[in-house]
Amino acid sequence: MEKKHVFDDPRNVKRLLKIFFSSVVILLILDGFYxxxxxxxxxxxxxxxxxxxxxxFYAFYGFVACVILVxxxxxxxxxxxxxxxxxxxx
Amino acid sequence: xxxxxxxxxxxxxxxxxxxxxxxxxxxxxxxxxxxxxxxNLINIPLGDHFLVNxxxxxxxxxxxxxxxxxxxxxxxIIALITVIYILNFKNDVEYVAGFFYAGAALGxxxxxxLFSFFIFWEMLTIGSVMLIWARKTKSSxxxxxxxxxxxxxxxLVLLAGIVLHYTETGSLEMLKLTLxxxxxxxxxxxxxxxxxxxxxxxxxxxxxxxxxIGGTVFLSAFTTKTAVYALARLFxxxxxxxxxxxxxxxxxxxxxxxxxxxxxxxAYSLINQVGxxxxxxxxxxxxxxxxxxxHAFNDILFKGLLFMSMGAVMYRTGKINATDLGGLYKSMPWxxxxxxxxxxxxxxxxxFSGFVSKSMVMEAAAxxxxxxxxxxxxxxxxxxxxxxxxxxxxxGIKIPFFAFFGHDAGHRVKExxxxxxxxxxIAAFLCIFIGTYxxxxxxxxxxxxxxxxxxxxxVLSQTELLFFSALAFALLLLSGIYPAEMRALNVDADWIxxxxxxxxxxxxxxxxxxxxxxxxxxxxxxxxxTAYFFKDAxxxxxxxxxxxxxxxxxHRDKWLEIKKKKLYNDIMQGTLPAGIGAAVTIxxxxxxxxLI
Numbered sequence: 001m002e003k004k005h006v007f008d009d010p011r012n013v014k015r016l017l018k019i020f021f022s023s024v025v026i027l028l029i030l031d032g033f034y035x036x037x038x039x040x041x042x043x044x045x046x047x048x049x050x051x052x053x054x055x056x057f058y059a060f061y062g063f064v065a066c067v068i069l070v071x072x073x074x075x076x077x078x079x080x081x082x083x084x085x086x087x088x089x090x
Numbered sequence: 091x092x093x094x095x096x097x098x099x100x101x102x103x104x105x106x107x108x109x110x111x112x113x114x115x116x117x118x119x120x121x122x123x124x125x126x127x128x129x130n131l132i133n134i135p136l137g138d139h140f141l142v143n144x145x146x147x148x149x150x151x152x153x154x155x156x157x158x159x160x161x162x163x164x165x166x167i168i169a170l171i172t173v174i175y176i177l178n179f180k181n182d183v184e185y186v187a188g189f190f191y192a193g194a195a196l197g198x199x200x201x202x203x204l205f206s207f208f209i210f211w212e213m214l215t216i217g218s219v220m221l222i223w224a225r226k227t228k229s230s231x232x233x234x235x236x237x238x239x240x241x242x243x244x245x246l247v248l249l250a251g252i253v254l255h256y257t258e259t260g261s262l263e264m265l266k267l268t269l270x271x272x273x274x275x276x277x278x279x280x281x282x283x284x285x286x287x288x289x290x291x292x293x294x295x296x297x298x299x300x301x302x303i304g305g306t307v308f309l310s311a312f313t314t315k316t317a318v319y320a321l322a323r324l325f326x327x328x329x330x331x332x333x334x335x336x337x338x339x340x341x342x343x344x345x346x347x348x349x350x351x352x353x354x355x356x357a358y359s360l361i362n363q364v365g366x367x368x369x370x371x372x373x374x375x376x377x378x379x380x381x382x383x384x385h386a387f388n389d390i391l392f393k394g395l396l397f398m399s400m401g402a403v404m405y406r407t408g409k410i411n412a413t414d415l416g417g418l419y420k421s422m423p424w425x426x427x428x429x430x431x432x433x434x435x436x437x438x439x440x441x442f443s444g445f446v447s448k449s450m451v452m453e454a455a456a457x458x459x460x461x462x463x464x465x466x467x468x469x470x471x472x473x474x475x476x477x478x479x480x481x482x483x484x485x486g487i488k489i490p491f492f493a494f495f496g497h498d499a500g501h502r503v504k505e506x507x508x509x510x511x512x513x514x515x516i517a518a519f520l521c522i523f524i525g526t527y528x529x530x531x532x533x534x535x536x537x538x539x540x541x542x543x544x545x546x547x548x549v550l551s552q553t554e555l556l557f558f559s560a561l562a563f564a565l566l567l568l569s570g571i572y573p574a575e576m577r578a579l580n581v582d583a584d585w586i587x588x589x590x591x592x593x594x595x596x597x598x599x600x601x602x603x604x605x606x607x608x609x610x611x612x613x614x615x616x617x618x619x620t621a622y623f624f625k626d627a628x629x630x631x632x633x634x635x636x637x638x639x640x641x642x643x644x645h646r647d648k649w650l651e652i653k654k655k656k657l658y659n660d661i662m663q664g665t666l667p668a669g670i671g672a673a674v675t676i677x678x679x680x681x682x683x684x685l686i
Contacts, residue, residue: 003420005419005420006419007419007495017564020560020561020564023557024557027550027553027554027557028554031550031554034546034547038547043546048453048456048460048471049456049471052551056554057551058551058555059554059555059558061475061476061479061555061558062479062555062556062557062558062562063558063561063562065475065476065480065559066479066480066483066558066562066563066566067562067566069343069344069347069476069479069480069483070347070483070562070566070571070572070573072344073345073347073573074348074571074572077344077345078348078573081345081580081581081582082348082576082578082579083578083579083581084578084579085579086579087579087589088588
């Protein structure tokens with residue numbers, strides 16, 4: 001009988017996902033706090049662009065960027081460039 | 091400056107002596123080379139050394155300033171780490187080639203004039219090709235040859251540029267150039283080939299994954315970074331570089347998402363990271379150049395670390411395709427951990443090295459966009475942010491996930507050998523050390539640093555960006571949209587010379603060979619027909635003339651046939667009366683004369 005490893009137990013995977021999803025939510029909440037505090041000048045915020053001050057800008061950008069990245073790669077790039085593994089040897 | 095040695099020579103000569111050592115002494119000796127080299131380097135004062143007069147040229151073999159020193163330091167560090175990593179391979183070719191290659195890179199970044207720079211630049215090609223060929227597989231032989239051809243061409247372009255530049259200006263100094271005139275453009279392009287600019291890049295993604303396990307670690311450190319150094323030295327603030335860099339940062343991440351060979355995924359992400367450096371050099375402000383150099387320094391470490399971890403996986407399992415791997419955290423936990431450190435560093439997680447350097451380039455782009463007439467820098471910044479999210483996606487998550495987690499491929503192997511773990515451990519330590527305490531690195535940069543990476547807004551925004559990229563990955567994977575890894579090959583710009591070369595061959599084959607055969611038939615046919623004709627030409631012409639005369643004279647039928655036969659035989663046998671023979675000859679000559 002092989003040794004059981006951490007992620008062999010589906011409960012651990014679920015636990016990890018739960019931690020991850022809650023940290024995502026916590027980050028958004030923190031971002032809200034940060035915007036309020038910087039608007040009231042409690043902390044100094046260094047911003048180059050106005051949109052950096054929108055709530056969840058980086059979260060939104062990161063998420064959308066990756067979804068676009070995957071969709072473009074899968075549905076546009078792959079059909080264009082995919083060949084058999086021995087394509088160049090033929 | 092009398093008791094120091096040319097740093098490149100320590101590596102090269104030291105490398106050639108490796109085969110004379112045996113067993114443990116060999117390992118110790120190999121590790122000593124970079125250490126001795128480093129001690130030698132830090133004792134050389136700033137300025138020009140090893141001045142050589144070569145016919146009319148004044149060559150400066152060693153030029154030490156802050157920029158060259160930074161690259162000199164990191165080259166020694168990564169050489170030591172890589173040597174420790176490859177100790178268990180017992181392959182002298184790899185050792186000698188590795189040191190020769192590292193020495194050439196050192197020579198190039200420390201060279202004080204364009205000519206000696208070029209010499210070391212060419213040696214770089216030789217060393218790297220040996221590292222690819224040392225794998226000794228059929229595909230590595232082919233990839234190595236393609237690599238050699240591309241770099242030989244790149245070297246010629248660079249040489250042509252240097253020669254033209256010298257005839258224009260009469261100077262070989264390694265000083266800032268502006269893009270004007272063919273000389274500077276050719277130098278620019280020659281460096282660009284080694285820097286893996288888009289369309290010129292496929293030598294990298296083609297050959298690096300074909301090299302030996304240790305060879306790829308060597309390769310990932312030197313060629314492109316030497317090109318980055320050369321751009322920072324010769325072309326800082328060249329605006330064209332910004333757009334080249336943006337393209338470099340953006341396009342490889344799409345390829346990386348669908349690539350199956352994990353070392354090739356890393357090769358694509360190498361181009362992506364070099365893109366950030368090239369953008370920094372193109373912006374050209376002190377902050378941007380600092381950022382580019384700091385990122386080159388960090389990239390050598392974390393990219394080396396990632397290649398080392400994939401190499402260890404390959405060493406133990408014999409597989410490198412994502413389709414064949416998974417679940418390795420069970421049998422190779424330390425390698426998995428070090429890989430995650432490298433992944434976090436390349437993704438620029440707070441507390442890891444990428445965070446303190448990539449952000450300098452981003453900041454330089456953002457502050458540049460507020461200058462008058464530089465509104466387009468906003469696009470640069472947005473694309474770089476996209477690339478930052480993308481690099482986390484493919485290098486930060488995909489590499490560790492498909493190799494060490496994900497679907498368990500059932501490999502039950504031993505943990506990587508101790509020397510490999512030590513090498514990865516040192517690299518991982520440096521990644522975290524620089525990430526948490528960037529001051530020593532900042533002190534080494536070419537310009538004084540007034541930049542603080544750890545502000546609340548920066549930490550928060552970067553963490554947000556990365557976590558939501560991870561969220562996208564998790565959701566796409568759970569929903570089954572994430573593209574499954576496939577055993578397939580993705581064509582890239584190398585198609586131009588790999589497939590179209592073949593197509594050209596086929597085209598020639600189908601067009602020229604039939605043409606050749608046709609010509610052959612025509613020539614042979616004409617020749618044989620001519621030979622046939624001239625065999626009895628005299629007789630035929632005589633017959634032609636004689637028959638007409640006989641017809642006029644009223645000879646017919648049988649009598650005519652007999653006369654024809656007699657004449658033909660007489661001519662062919664030479665029994666014709668001399669007078670008639672002369673007449674026929676003259677007729678023949680006249681006929682030829684009229685026809686011609």
